[in-house]
Amino acid sequence: MTGRGAATGPRAPHVPVLLRPLLAAVAPVRGVWLDGTFGAGGYARGLLEAGAARVICIDRDPLALEMAAPWAAGYGDRLALVAGTFSDLDRLAGVPLDGVALDLGVSSMQLDRAERGFSFMADGPLDMRMGQAGVSAEDIVNDAPEALIADILYHYGEERAARRIARAIVAERAKGRITSTLQLVAIVESCLPRRKPGQSHPATRSFQAIRIAVNDELRQLVDGLEAAERALVPGGKLAVVTFHSLEDRVVKRFLAERAAEGGGGSRHAPEAARQDPGFVLTPKKAIAPDDAELADNPRARSARLRVATRTEAPAAPVDRTKLGLPLLPEVL
Structure with a gap:
C-alpha cells in the first residue's frame, strides 16, 4: 500500500514515501523524467523542484489527472499529464528519458475515497x-x-x-x-x-x-520495467518504490537479470550465454525508510526503493520465468 499521494494544491503537506532518499540516489536530477505512477503528483513535484527540466506524468486513473489539472498548469511546459499505463511508457513518452520513477500500488488518494472500493x-x-x-x-x-x-x-x-x-x-x-x-x-x-x-x-x-x-499489476510491472529500459538514455536512472514482498521480488529479480547479477548455471543446467547488462545497480541493495520517515508516515513501513543506472547496451527482454511471477489464468 503506498503513500504516493500529495496535496492537490500548490502547498503539499504530505511528502511521498521515500522521496528524499530517491532524490539523493538519482542526484543530480536533470533532463526529462517520467513519473509513471503520478497519483497526486508528489514525486513529480519533487523531481521538478530537484532540477528536472521536464516531467512527463502517466496515470491510468482519469480522476488523478482531472484533480491535478489546476495546479499542474502552473508548471507550464515543464509538466505534462498523459492518460495511460506505465507498461507503455516508452511509447507514451515519445522521447528518450533521463529518468523514470515508479511508485507502485494504490495511492493515498484512491484509498481515501471509499467510493473507489x-x-x-x-x-x-x-x-x-x-x-x-x-x-x-x-x-x-x-x-x-x-x-x-x-x-x-x-x-x-x-x-x-x-x-x-x-x-x-x-x-x-x-x-x-x-x-x-x-x-x-x-x-x-x-x-x-x-x-x-x-x-x-x-x-x-x-x-x-x-x-x-x-x-493486472504484475504483468504491468514487468512490461513497465522493460519499457523503462527501452526509453532510458545511457546514464539514465530507474527508481522503483515497492510496498510488498511480491512486487519487490519481481523488481529485484528483473534488475538482477538485466544487471547480469542473477545466479549462474550448474552442472545440470549450464548458464546460458548472457546479454550485455542493461543496468548497473546503484546502490546494489534496496533502500528502506528511516526512523524519521516511519514516524511521519506509518504506511512506509514495508516500502523499499531500488535504483539502477542504464548502460549503453541495447535493451533486451527478460526471461519472465526467472522473475517469480505467479502463473494464473485470465481472471474472467
Missing part, C-alpha cells in the same frame, strides 16, 4: 479499478471459480487461509451478490483469528490480492 476501513462499492474500466473486484468475487479465487488470494496476497476464504466467499455469494467492501471484510474476518495489537488488518492480504488481479 480500495479500502477495507470504510464501506464502499467493491470496485478497485484504477482505470475505472474493465473487470471489477465485485466481478471476481462473485463470478470467478472458487479455485481461481483461492489462487489469487494465495499467490497475489500470500494469504495462507486462501482456500478457507475462497470457500466462504462462494458460500456467501450463493445467498446473494457480494457488492460492498465491508461485506468482503466480514467474510475474510470470519475465516481468520481475531487480530492481536500491532498486527495488520485481517483483510489486508485479501484486498491486496484482489486489487492486483483486477488491475
Whole structure:
C-alpha cells in the first residue's frame, strides 16, 4: 500500500514515501523524467523542484489527472499529464528519458475515497479499478471459480487461509451478490483469528490480492520495467518504490537479470550465454525508510526503493520465468 499521494494544491503537506532518499540516489536530477505512477503528483513535484527540466506524468486513473489539472498548469511546459499505463511508457513518452520513477500500488488518494472500493476501513462499492474500466473486484468475487479465487488470494496476497476464504466467499455469494467492501471484510474476518495489537488488518492480504488481479499489476510491472529500459538514455536512472514482498521480488529479480547479477548455471543446467547488462545497480541493495520517515508516515513501513543506472547496451527482454511471477489464468 503506498503513500504516493500529495496535496492537490500548490502547498503539499504530505511528502511521498521515500522521496528524499530517491532524490539523493538519482542526484543530480536533470533532463526529462517520467513519473509513471503520478497519483497526486508528489514525486513529480519533487523531481521538478530537484532540477528536472521536464516531467512527463502517466496515470491510468482519469480522476488523478482531472484533480491535478489546476495546479499542474502552473508548471507550464515543464509538466505534462498523459492518460495511460506505465507498461507503455516508452511509447507514451515519445522521447528518450533521463529518468523514470515508479511508485507502485494504490495511492493515498484512491484509498481515501471509499467510493473507489480500495479500502477495507470504510464501506464502499467493491470496485478497485484504477482505470475505472474493465473487470471489477465485485466481478471476481462473485463470478470467478472458487479455485481461481483461492489462487489469487494465495499467490497475489500470500494469504495462507486462501482456500478457507475462497470457500466462504462462494458460500456467501450463493445467498446473494457480494457488492460492498465491508461485506468482503466480514467474510475474510470470519475465516481468520481475531487480530492481536500491532498486527495488520485481517483483510489486508485479501484486498491486496484482489486489487492486483483486477488491475493486472504484475504483468504491468514487468512490461513497465522493460519499457523503462527501452526509453532510458545511457546514464539514465530507474527508481522503483515497492510496498510488498511480491512486487519487490519481481523488481529485484528483473534488475538482477538485466544487471547480469542473477545466479549462474550448474552442472545440470549450464548458464546460458548472457546479454550485455542493461543496468548497473546503484546502490546494489534496496533502500528502506528511516526512523524519521516511519514516524511521519506509518504506511512506509514495508516500502523499499531500488535504483539502477542504464548502460549503453541495447535493451533486451527478460526471461519472465526467472522473475517469480505467479502463473494464473485470465481472471474472467
